[in-house]
Each structure stands twice: as C-alpha cells, then as structure tokens.
Amino acid sequence: MQKLQTSQPQTAAKKPSYDRADWQRGYESQPNEFDYWIDNIEGKIPAGLQGTFFRNGSGLLDVNGQPIHHPFDGDGMICAIAISEGRAHFRNRFVRTEGYIAEQKAGKILYRGFGTQKPGGPLANIFDVKVKNAANTNIIYWGEKLLALWEAGQPYRLDPCTLDTLGLDTLDGILQPGEPFAAHPRIEKGKNGAGDRLVNFSVKQGLSSTITIYELDESGKLLQRHAHTIPGFALLHDMVITPNYCIFFQNPLSFNPLPFLLGFRSAADCLKFSPNKPTQAILIPRNGTDEVKILETKPCFVFHHCNAWEEAGEVFVDSICYESFPAVEAEGGFREVDFDSLPVSELWRFKLNLQDKTVQHQVVETRCCEFPTLHPNNVGQPYRYLYMGVADAPRGNAPLQAILKFDFVTGEKQIWSAAPHGFAGEPVFVLRPDAVAEDDGWLLSLMYDAANHRSTLMILDARDITKGPVARLHLKQHIPHGFHGCFTPNVLLPIGS
Numbered sequence: 001m002q003k004l005q006t007s008q009p010q011t012a013a014k015k016p017s018y019d020r021a022d023w024q025r026g027y028e029s030q031p032n033e034f035d036y037w038i039d040n041i042e043g044k045i046p047a048g049l050q051g052t053f054f055r056n057g058s059g060l061l062d063v064n065g066q067p068i069h070h071p072f073d074g075d076g077m078i079c080a081i082a083i084s085e086g087r088a089h090f091r092n093r094f095v096r097t098e099g100y101i102a103e104q105k106a107g108k109i110l111y112r113g114f115g116t117q118k119p120g121g122p123l124a125n126i127f128d129v130k131v132k133n134a135a136n137t138n139i140i141y142w143g144e145k146l147l148a149l150w151e152a153g154q155p156y157r158l159d160p161c162t163l164d165t166l167g168l169d170t171l172d173g174i175l176q177p178g179e180p181f182a183a184h185p186r187i188e189k190g191k192n193g194a195g196d197r198l199v200n201f202s203v204k205q206g207l208s209s210t211i212t213i214y215e216l217d218e219s220g221k222l223l224q225r226h227a228h229t230i231p232g233f234a235l236l237h238d239m240v241i242t243p244n245y246c247i248f249f250q251n252p253l254s255f256n257p258l259p260f261l262l263g264f265r266s267a268a269d270c271l272k273f274s275p276n277k278p279t280q281a282i283l284i285p286r287n288g289t290d291e292v293k294i295l296e297t298k299p300c301f302v303f304h305h306c307n308a309w310e311e312a313g314e315v316f317v318d319s320i321c322y323e324s325f326p327a328v329e330a331e332g333g334f335r336e337v338d339f340d341s342l343p344v345s346e347l348w349r350f351k352l353n354l355q356d357k358t359v360q361h362q363v364v365e366t367r368c369c370e371f372p373t374l375h376p377n378n379v380g381q382p383y384r385y386l387y388m389g390v391a392d393a394p395r396g397n398a399p400l401q402a403i404l405k406f407d408f409v410t411g412e413k414q415i416w417s418a419a420p421h422g423f424a425g426e427p428v429f430v431l432r433p434d435a436v437a438e439d440d441g442w443l444l445s446l447m448y449d450a451a452n453h454r455s456t457l458m459i460l461d462a463r464d465i466t467k468g469p470v471a472r473l474h475l476k477q478h479i480p481h482g483f484h485g486c487f488t489p490n491v492l493l494p495i496g497s
C-alpha cells in the first residue's frame with residue numbers, strides 16, 4: 001500500500017471565508033448564449049496547451065421566474081473554450097432537450113426534477129412520474145461524438161464545433177430508445193498497443209436494481225455489455241474501475257415511492273439514509289461473469305469516487321464520503337441551505353480484501369472536498385497525485401473555493417484558494433505534451449468570480465498550484481456553478497471563427 005499520511009484535526013475557522021450572497025449570486029440563471037474570442041486574459045496561456053475544454057452544468061436555475069428547488073434540475077448548458085496558439089474562444093449553448101424546448105415555449109415549469117416539483121401542489125404532480133432529462137451533468141467527447149450526459153436518461157448529441165443539439169443518441173444502436181447511460185464514464189488508457197476504452201453503466205430501478213455495464217472502443221463500437229441485478233434500491237451516481245472490476249458503492253439509502261407517486265414530495269425528498277446499515281461495495285467482474293462480490297463497510301454516502309486499483313490481491317478505492325446523505329431540506333430550496341447542518345464531504349481510502357471479504361477504511365482528508373480528478377493514464381491504476389475542489393477553511397462545510405493537490409506518497413498538500421469572492425469548479429487535468437512526471441500538466445477550472453459577477457477559466461500549473469494560475473481567462477459574463485467537464489486536444493471551432 002502506498003505511504004499515506006492522514007489529515008489532523010485543525011482549529012475551526014472563526015469567520016466564513018465567503019459571503020453567502022456571493023455564493024447565491026453564482027446560481028443566477030444565465031439564459032444568454034455567447035460566441036467571442038476572450039480578450040481579457042491575465043498571465044499567458046502556456047505554449048503547449050492546445051485543445052478544447054468543455055463543461056456542463058445547470059444554465060437555468062429558474063423557468064421564466066419560477067425557481068427550481070434543487071441545483072441538479074437546471075437545464076444543461078455547455079461551455080466550450082477552444083485554445084490554440086495562445087488564444088481562446090468561448091461559446092455556450094443550451095442543450096435543446098425536449099424539456100428545455102417545451103418549458104421555454106410554455107414559460108413555466110412543466111416537469112418534475114430530482115428535487116423539484118411542478119408548481120401547483122400535489123394535484124399538479126400526482127401520478128406524474130416523468131422526470132426531465134436535463135442533460136446537465138457531464139459532457140464527453142468520444143468516438144468523435146460530443147455527448148451531454150444525465151444519469152437517468154439517454155445522451156444528447158451536440159455538434160462539437162457549433163454546440164448545436166443534434167438530438168438524443170443511441171450510440172449507434174447500443175442503447176435502446178429511452179435506455180439511460182450514466183453521467184460518469186471512466187476512460188481506461190490502452191496498454192501495449194491496445195486502444196483506450198470507455199467504461200460506463202446504467203441502472204434500472206425496481207424492487208431490485210439492475211446494473212448494466214458498457215465498454216466501448218475508441219470509435220464508439222461496443223466491446224462488452226452485461227447486466228447484473230443486486231437486491232434493493234441503489235442510487236449510483238459514479239463508479240470506479242480496475243483492470244478486473246467495475247466498483248459501485250450502494251449506500252444505505254432507501255426510496256419510498258408513495259409520496260412521490262401521490263405528488264406530495266419530489267424524488268429527492270423520498271430518500272432516507274439509514275445510519276445503522278452498512279454501505280455495500282459491489283464489485284462486478286469486467287469479463288461479464290456472474291461472480292459479483294459484495295462487501296460491507298461503514299455507512300456513508302458517496303457521489304464521486306476518485307480512483308481504484310488492485311495491489312497484492314487487494315482492491316483500493318478512494319472516494320469522497322459523506323457520513324449521511326446531504327439532503328436539501330431548506331423550504332426555500334438549495335439557495336437557503338444551512339451548510340452547518342450538512343455532512344462534510346471527506347476523502348476516504350478503502351482497502352477491500354476479496355479473500356476474507358473485509359473492508360478497512362481510513363479518513364485521508366477532512367477538509368470539505370468534491371470533484372476529484374487525476375492523471376488520465378492512472379485511471380484504474382496506483383497513482384500519486386489527486387486534485388479536488390475544496391473549501392477554503394480546513395474545517396466545516398462550505399462552498400468549494402479552492403483547489404487542492406494531494407500527494408499520496410509524501411502526504412504533502414498544495415492549495416490555491418480563490419476566496420473570498422471566487423468559487424471553484426471541477427479541476428480538469430490536462431497533460432503537458434511530452435510529459436514524463438505524473439503531475440506534469442495543467443489544471444483547468446471554471447470559477448465563479450463574485451466580485452465581478454463573471455466566470456474565469458483558471459489555468460494552474462499542476463506541478464505547483466501554490467503559485468496561483470499561470471493564466472486567468474476572464475469571460476464577459478457569469479456561468480452558474482456547474483458540474484463536470486473534459487478536455488480534448490482537438491481544437492473545435494466553427495468554420496469562420
């Protein structure tokens with residue numbers, strides 16, 4: 001096992017590092033779409049950095065003034081920043097989903113979401129189980145297709161240069177109409193001449209949960225598809241892979257469908273966390289055999305895993321863990337959430353012994369964290385460096401305002417913070433051309449700058465993030481706090497840009 005130093009408890013911050021109104025303003029809708037060359041750049045875009053950064057997130061946090069109740073329910077809006085020869089071009093477009101088109105035409109909320117009800121009380125929601133595919137969670141560029149992902153629905157395909165919506169995509173017939181495709185695929189780098197693989201999953205809920213695994217080659221052709229049923233309800237947002245397994249954490253969360261069916265509550269409000277039940281680590285063999293392994297560990301809730309690998313007969317999983325489900329219980333919606341009442345997300349390391357079916361866990365970092373990322377060549381392999389969005393303060397729950405680099409070998413932590421007025425987005429690691437060292441690259445993160453009510457693409461040198469961004473690409477407008485993105489070395493621009 002790699003040498004690991006754990007975080008020590010530290011004195012609580014006396015005063016918040018952020019102004020709540022600043023954070024809330026970062027959730028104002030951005031209904032407009034833009035196309036321009038970024039002319040406000042501090043610092044210099046590194047010479048070797050070339051390609052396109054894509055990011056997805058909720059662009060609308062209201063429909064014609066009717067607020068949505070949960071940040072997961074906003075319409076997906078894609079940002080694309082194409083970087084070439086020291087210049088950068090910005091473009092954003094809403095995904096023209098069925099729901100976006102219908103609601104914009106009607107000028108009101110027509111769909112239920114994960115945590116949002118249609119206005120009008122239970123009578124307006126009763127027996128309406130159709131939840132909007134917001135296409136807002138992730139964006140991938142695979143097999144020359146740009147796909148906006150939302151875990152309970154089919155991907156929407158967009159033109160990678162113009163961001164025009166091309167429609168729902170079955171991945172050339174891999175998916176049946178309506179079959180979902182999760183928002184957290186993992187890309188396994190090919191070794192010894194083999195091509196890269198995209199590994200993803202979908203979940204079908206009933207009295208039990210059926211997990212389907214998909215493995216696609218670089219051209220998007222299906223290499224593997226197999227389904228496995230596990231007992232009970234499973235909210236599975238993410239998974240990790242090793243050379244032999246797809247690994248899921250089935251958190252002790254149950255779903256009571258009755259208040260949802262009768263229109264009294266949103267789906268999110270029908271979830272219940274059981275603190276006395278274990279979390280189950282589910283290991284599905286990637287070769288498609290039925291030898292699924294289920295191991296029990298401490299109760300916790302996980303949205304995002306960092307990485308997993310196999311070592312000396314054991315499986316290691318690094319995850320961002322909450323002690324319970326972080327439910328939005330504020331009457332006025334997520335903007336009014338009480339951060340102090342929510343569990344803090346921490347970095348935990350799990351060691352799974354498949355022989356004796358035991359799991360050990362270790363809390364590695366107690367600073368509030370989310371959106372982990374790493375060098376793409378180390379997905380499913382042992383690794384040294386992890387990058388995450390973190391809170392500015394070392395203790396307590398707070399919005400993400402900083403980027404942390406964790407060195408698992410030395411235990412060293414590097415932090416760069418955008419506090420008090422900056423709010424961090426997911427960091428995306430981009431390799432420097434001809435890089436040798438694992439941290440030889442850049443971190444790209446779209447941050448909300450409340451002081452100027454605009455967003456900025458921060459480019460950090462991953463070798464030393466404490467120096468601060470080597471370049472800050474200031475946009476002309478703000479982009480609401482978002483979710484996930486990717487980077488491709490292809491410079492994708494419309495003809496004539």
Ligand code: FE2
Nearest residue numbers: 184237304484
């Ligand atoms: Fe996610």
